[in-house]
Amino acid sequence: MKAWRQASGFSPEQWLEKEREQIPLWVPVGLGIGIAAWFVLPHRWSWLAFCCAALALACAAALLPAGGRGRRIAISAGILACLGCLLIWGKAVLVEEPQLQRATFVTVTGKVQSVNPVPAKHMVRLLLRPMDAPALPSLIRVNVRESDMSPAIGRDAIIRFRIRLMPPAPPTLPGGYDFAARAYFAGIGATGRALPPVAIIKPATAGPGIRERLFSHILDRVEGPAGSIAAALATGDQGAIVEQDAEAMRRSGLAHLLSISGLHVTALVGAVIFLLMRAMALSRRAALDWPLMLIAAGGGALAGIGYTLLTGSEVPTIRSCIAALLVLGGLALGREAITLRLVATGALIVLCFWPEALTGPSFQMSFGAVVAIVALSEHPRFRAFAAARDENGWRKFGRAIAVLLLTGLAVELVLAPIAFYHFHKAGMLGAFANIVAIPLTTFVVMPFEAMALLLDLFGLGAPAWWITGKALELLLFIAHGVGGSPMAVALGPALPPWVFGVMVMGGLWCLLWRSVWRWLGLAPVGIGFIAILLNPSPDILVTSDGRHVAIRAEGTGMALLRDKAGDYVRSALAESAGYDGVLESLADLPQARCSADLCSVLLDKAGRSWRLLVTRSGMFIEKEAFRRDCQRADIVISDRRLPGWCKPKWLKVDRSMLAATGGLAINLDRMTVRTVHAPNDAHPWIPRRRMRTDQSIFQSGGAAAQRSPSPVASKP
Template sequence: MTGVVLPRQNIDRIRAGLSRMCVGVGAWLWGQHARFVLWLPVLLAAGMALYFTLSWEPSIIWAWGAATVVAGCVTARLVWGTGLPVRIGCGVLGAFAAGVLVAWVQAHHMPPFPDLPRRAVHLTGRVLDADAQVLRDGTPSWRVRLADVRFLDGINTGMPPLRRVLVLRLRPDDVCVPAPGDTLLARVMLSPPAFPALPGGYDAQRRAWFDGRAGNARALDDVTCRHGHAPSGLSARIASLRQTMAVRIRAALPGVRGDIAATVLAGADGAIAPGVRDAFADAGLAHLLAVAGLHLAIVMGLVMVGVRMGLALSERAALFWPCRQIAAVCALLAGGGYVIITGAHLPAQRSLFMAGLAVVALMVGRRVVSMRALAVAMTALLCLNAENVAELPLQMSAAAVMALIAGFDALRPYLSAWEHDVAWWRRIGGRLAHPLLASVLAGSACIPVGMAHFGTVQPWFVLANLLAVPLMSVWIMPWGLLSFVLMPPGWEKLALVPMGWGIGLVAWLARQVACLPVARIGVPAIGNGGLALFFAGLCWLCLWGGRGRLLGAVPVALALLSPWWGAQPVVMVSSDARMAGVVSGHVLLTGPGGHPDPFILREWQRVTGLEASVLPDDAGQGPLSCRDGTCRVRERDGDILLLLSARGPGRRSCRDARMVVNLSGQGGCPGVMVIGRFDMWRNGAYALYPDRAGGIRALSDRQERGARPWVMRPGGVGVPDLPMAQAE
């Protein structure tokens, strides 16, 4: 068979067409060259996300390779930096490799998890901070972070102190009021960071690894507090001040209003009752209970207005002083103090960093709020703590602020035209459109993130925010700032009582909106791939220029639909083999027993988006049948046997069985794959999925996470806390 030879003219036409296409693409990309720097945090985050999704740990050789790639890209950019392919190629590859390298370095910089005793043990430790908590049943309790923890029993006597922090929960009836700097002596039960409730679920061990936590402790008796030592160090003094402020706020405002005020003004974590927090979440007002950009903007805006009005009272200052710049610096200092007092959480840090850039821009006459400021802030936060790329606060903050800046940039000409229109109703509409657009843009951008982390959607968030956010801005936070001024002489109640009136109104609004029909819709959670697809589309919509940015709506829509495209698990088993879940129709059935673990149940409901019930003791012949402690889940190419009791399956039960999940111990069916207690102890939680061929695919947590620094060995075993060997 002879080949076909194209005429010379056709070859020249093809070459000319390709050349014109390359020129057009090059011109299109050169039109975006001013926006290339905005993609730096996106590529850094992509590299960090890749590192955390690996199922194996890169060795130091891979780290050196990533460092070499970064150095090579920087060198090539400096030497041959004028060409478009070099600029784009080196920027993309170098930033991506830098993200992987930063995440690897931070992960290997942390100390290993210690091997905690599995029995009741006496310990002593120094209090870093203490927060008053409200448990699920409504009882108050203290949660304390302990440093320099030493165990006082048996083989642990004389061992060096833990290099990680231990979180201790006191008994509800304990009379001890711990304060930063105190020394606690307690008898406790210890538990390492929890394994994921299912493969691909929330990884509490990774969060604890980067937070520096060793695990959790529960006091068995009343603890002994040794007071009298003044807090040493700036962080301890700030923690003591926060605790004192929270106590005085609750004394002036008892009940729910005081808890919310202490959260907003002193950063009291976990002080709000779960029922109240759930009502705020269902109404789309959960951001009001977390100190973030909204609160910081209100504080800085009020201080800036107050300082500028005060300077305007002086004729000399108004004529000769840079009043605007002075007011901006004072507002930034006040905002920094507010962030420190409230605990310096990640969203507040991000907002303060952007506020600092805005003040610098104002000082030099540049645009105050821009995508460049957001890019610089996100780059700094990612480099300080790479693990936050997988956490809710950073994702929510990035999505909301990016949508706000891009949305108002696109709509600014229309809003400005309405605000300066001759018709009065258009001028009023233009000003009223700002809070409405802010709620719609920020809330809509956060919907997919909420679907990924909570498995819920709150359709009424716009209505609730339109009423609650102005009330927070013009009434609640101004009285809260005034309470700071009145606290030294002890007159804070004069400001906290009016603040409580506004808080009560917002709490009432949250309850009313949460009671509306479909206020909270449970949906299957968006997976990691869908979340990455959403952020890719959102970044394209917000960071790209021209009409081509509208193409970003396609991956956003695909990400929103992704939970219904992927396969859902039909059977889930916890890592401790004490709880199993079966998806039957539109209900998640759990067992054995009627009291499932609340954390595991919430995680399973988040992934499936289903209401929960209890496995029946005796069910008929349907997709799910249970009898005598054995449940049969019928699938197209074989059944799944779920053994909940110690009896074991009979010969009749093994008929048509393709897989056996045994929670009770020994036993199974001849020639059938068995997942037993030892498999769960060794491999963690399991999830069974139907595959495309009609069979059953079993996925374990160990397969999903692999061998990573933060993945604990079977049973939660860590590194023994032994002293260093004596030098010869």
């Protein structure tokens, strides 16, 4: 090895010396690895083992000869990983609140903490603290119909109503959105929908807050779908956006415009700095004697902080505000501010205060996009291409479009793995849609909306609102046009976590280093993309309650057990399977025989026939007939608790098993079962339920699974 290094001229220490300015960028990565390990590993003993292994790495590195950068990096990496795991573990202990363990009907008397209208769903979302109810969690989230609301229901109001409370919902299927984890760190212990009437024990003493009044004012001034987008841009509240428009924005790659993030904060701060600089330049004394940049940066900082507070102080907005403040500090000091060190500092601050944000798509997508943009802008060839020069207007315009397109493509490539992992789909045309959408939002919509709000103080905002509405209608036209294209998104089934982790580390390796060795990161990225292409779609999906089962039929279609399943369930099943078509009825399949109580389906997979038996009702079924059907079936699925004498050949899925595992994704070709919850998962938001002793579902197959079933399904 030493001879090879001498012959090739490569030495790790020499390489690290060349990359010395980039090494600090890995500090938040090391902390993030420890945080991610806490979420991935199942219980406290594995968390302790990880911390010990990280410290052992640091101790082993300390034994290396002193003076080398590799030694210091290994020591720092071990300590940071251990600190990250302890940080999120400690926060989970600090924020721990009792959570509801099972559904219950109760009469709740509670004090309103916040009011969040959701006009698109004709409801209002309340956060309440129950009073004189020690058996209930200290904070619950309640949905109330608009027709049951009253102007007297506001912050600090006391109300009483009847409700069916539920524990915060875990993912319905493997790879789904985990609201239970988010609710745990938000302190929410239960959710539900209030049943009328809602009695007001004590009306609110104060009216709606500034954010609520601004939200209502914008909806009054701009009618239709454009008004809901305008309200989201100003307040961060997307509750008025109907699902069709929200889906179009997602499919077209423009959904980032709806979340208050770096684009919005930067546009506001930039506009404030521009106006202050121009206003102060009108005074000769100010222009000659005052520190204009320092004053303008201070004004921009105050505007950014105020905007963050106004829009609810969500983590993405706070992250953007922190980044903006760091940029302003750099500008005030005369330093180059927009660098990867700035991004790393912002990420480190967010992870220290909100470590749970690491696993959310908002944190990952916002920082991923910013890292891609800054890394691209720092590349010498791109910087030379994008630099201003003496050329005619058409060439300058074409160069600006090319720069915007290249930046959009870089962002789309970086965000694709994140979108696939969290949403099971990634935008393909977002870079082209953003060429028009970003300038339209930054230079037309937001300035004119701000101008309209300012002019409304004097009753003169109507013309500015008209321009804002027309610009937003154009934005929605672009979203629906691009999102409606069959090439708008690429769909795929839920990804295993290891694929996502490999791609993220490979991408960071490419983006954070500068030398030619950075391109080694393309290897894990390429492995991840191949894994995405080869990732098999599940043949059977079972929701966590066992009521809804989707089966991949022969060909490319999918069939659903219950025809009356709602849109949310249908969407979750289709997205988890990477399916973009219409779910058929299982009873309509030629290989299925269904009655009111049972469905028997014959599936040809992996060169053999599989017999699936699924219950459809809670009615009593004759024991002997059901025992016979269980014995003939390879897989039995039910939303009820099945008796011990029901013994299928491979897998029995019933209520007791699903209570411990959550939803399932079954692949018959590989004979594997993926679950929502790992065995013995001890994260604090997981309900404490005992796992059945039969662990065959976690095996890739067994002797019983190798027996060929009868080619004819028995009729229930």
